[in-house]
Amino acid sequence: MTTHEMGRGVARAREGAIEQSPVRANWAEQAVADAEAAEQQAHPHPGTAHRSREQQVLDRIAKARARKPKIKEERITLSHGAGGKATQTLIEALFLDAFRNPVLEQLEDGASLRLPGTDAAGPVAGRLAFTTDSYVVSPLFFPGGDIGDLAVNGTVNDLAMTGARPLHLSAGFILEEGFPVADLRRIVASMAAAAEAAGVQIVTGDTKVVERGKADGCYVNTAGIGVLEREFTLSAGAARPGDRVLVSGPIGDHGITVMLARGELDITADIGSDTAPLHGITAGLLDAAGDGVRCLRDATRGGVATICNEVATASQVAVVLDEKAVPVRPVVNGASELLGIDPLYVACEGRLVAVVAPERADDALAALAGHPLxxxxxxxxxxxEDPPGLVLLKTSFGGTRIVDLLVGDPLPRIC
Known part of the structure; x- marks a missing residue:
């Protein structure tokens, strides 16, 4: 592949990403522009009120985020399923508004439930975690995994992020007429192997078949139940000033692997998906750091950047990341540069983000580093503490920038 051909491939990829969804919301940039225009009118001499201009920008950002979510589109787009700002708006303006209840309002990876008849002040034996997820990844098979082990590991991981020990899964299949039985057999075998490796059982399920051309081969849904054996609760709203943000390993492997596996860019790289069950490494982390662990999230759609934004918003704190400290494999970094995307937004399927109290951060890091994953x-x-609700990145060049939620995802259908 020549440099010229690669350039054309990258241009096509960027054009495709732009056509599918806006890469970033423009409200923060617009806030800056509005504030600067107002500053010019109020202070014709530059530099006389720098801090007030900065405060104006932050005030405008806070005002924009405080607005009640509203769906402006008349039809669903790919952005609504990408895990970014469009997804958040869809959830809060439509689903949460219709189904509102105290458990759902927490918007965690899984619901923490207490069985009827158990004492809320008693032991943890009556607490369960419940979650569900659907998988529409394209292609179905990619280096390091396929839609089958992705469906098992993804739901196991959502349970693990609540602090639960995963027990049982369901499996629902939506199959397209004409889908090869050999491919389905391969997917099912992969699911069985992943379930055995994770120590869970698939105990119920469902199968539907739709007309040719209506399902892109195969979609899979899995739901999971686990038991909560610890007395403390993990939540994105529990972060406090001084806490540390940890990641369990290099980010972006899965999203880049799937994107390259589509073959549209004519780029090859020695990389595979990081799909893996995280309940083992999570248990070790919780054993080591105990209730010093505030929050756990697996960095899937939207990547680490989206997780940090969720924490900042839910806890009304600022999350400040150090670009030099974020682990990214050179091949992922290189591919991201070619595609014009930031690795912080690229999905993982075997990485977690943890927010930990400062006095337990070293214990937490040692526990993570001591596990094979x-x-x-x-x-x-x-x-x-400040500015609340925002994520900032200290760049390798010495500056600082806002890491906002994307509207959509430049890499759709990666899970």
Whole structure:
């Protein structure tokens, strides 16, 4: 592949990403522009009120985020399923509004439930975690995994992020007429192997077949139940100033692997998906750091950047990341540069983000690094007080920039 051909491939990829969804919301940039225009009118002499201009920008950002979510589109787009700002708006303006209840309002990876008849002040034996997820990845098979083990590991990981020990899964299949039985057999075998490796059982399920051309081969849904054996609760709203932000290993492997596996860019790289069950490494982390662990999230759609934004918003804190500390494999970094995307937004399927109290951060890091899935674990940031609700990145060039939620995802259908 020549440099010229690669350039054309990258241009096509960027055009495709732009056509599918806007890469970034423009409200933050617009806030800056509005504030600067107002500053010019109020202070014709430059530099007389720098701090007031900065405060104006932050005030405008806070005002924009405080607005009640509203769906402006008349039809669903790919952005609504990408895990970014469009997804968040769809959830809060439509689903949460219709189904509102105290459990759903927490918007965690899984619901923490207490069985009827158990004492809320008693032991943890009556607490369960419940979650569900659907998988529409394209292609169905990719280096390092396929839609089958992705469906098992993804739901196991959502349970693990609540602090639960996964027990049982369901499996639902939506199959397209004409889908090869050999491919289905391969997917099912992969699911069985992943379930055995994770120590869970697939105990119920469902199958539907739709007309040719209506399902892109195969979609899979899995739901999971686990038991909560610890007395403390993990939540994105529990972060406090001074806490540390950790990641369990290099980020972006899965998203880049799937994107390259589509073959549209004519780029090859020695990389595979990081799909893996995280309940083992999570248990070790919780054993080591105990209730010093505030929050756990697996960095899937939207990547680490989206997770940090969710924490900042839910806890009304600032999350400050250090670009130099974020582990990214050179091949992922290189591919991301060619595609014009930031690795912080690229999905993982075997990496977790943890927010941990400062006095337990070293214990937490040691626990992560001591697990086979924790190679490359690192402390990548801290939690501060101001500006609340925002994620900032200290860049390798010495500057600082806002890391906002994307509207959509430049890499759709990666899970």
């Amino acid at each position: 924790g190679e490359g674990a690192a402390i990548i940031g801290t939690v501060g």
